[in-house]
Amino acid sequence: MLNKEGSDYLRLSIECILFMSPKAVAIKKIYSALPNISKDLIDLEIDELINDYSKRKTSIEIIKDNNKLEMVIKPDFQPFNIFATGNTLSKSELKTLAYISLNSPVEQAKITRKRPFEDLQILKDLDLISVEKKGRKNILHTTKKFALLFKKFK
DSSP: OOOSSSSHHHHHHHHHHHHHHHSSSSHHHHHHTTTTTTTTHHHHHHHHHHHHHHSSSEEEEEEEEEEEEEEEOOGGGGGGGGGSOOOOOOHHHHHHHHOOOOOEEHHHHHHHSSSSSHHHOOOOTSSSSEEEEETTTTEEEEHHHHHHHHHGOO
């Protein structure tokens, strides 16, 4: 049994949260799941966990993007995604994502003139795109997760 006060327990708790989550987890949610532990200590353990996964011989890595964390498959192992259960992108969503990636950063209004607005919410929920507010305009960008997942297609 691990000591619940030790750094091993904290690191393993963060790993468990990431493993069980079907999508990226906001770091704020990790803070709230571990209320009796300082945010600085949690941040330190997150960085250690990311570093640990990058050094290990494993098919999994942890990415940190926009104050969110996610456990993902390394690009070399993407063909095995077919075994995952969960969301797959429709043809329409893939077209929208391709249009955004080719024009990134791009105004949301330019995308919604040509592509369904519903696609944007799905792509945002999957953390493949991010939305940046600039004045009254929303600017769409692809994320680090997008780059990792689609790197082999460049």
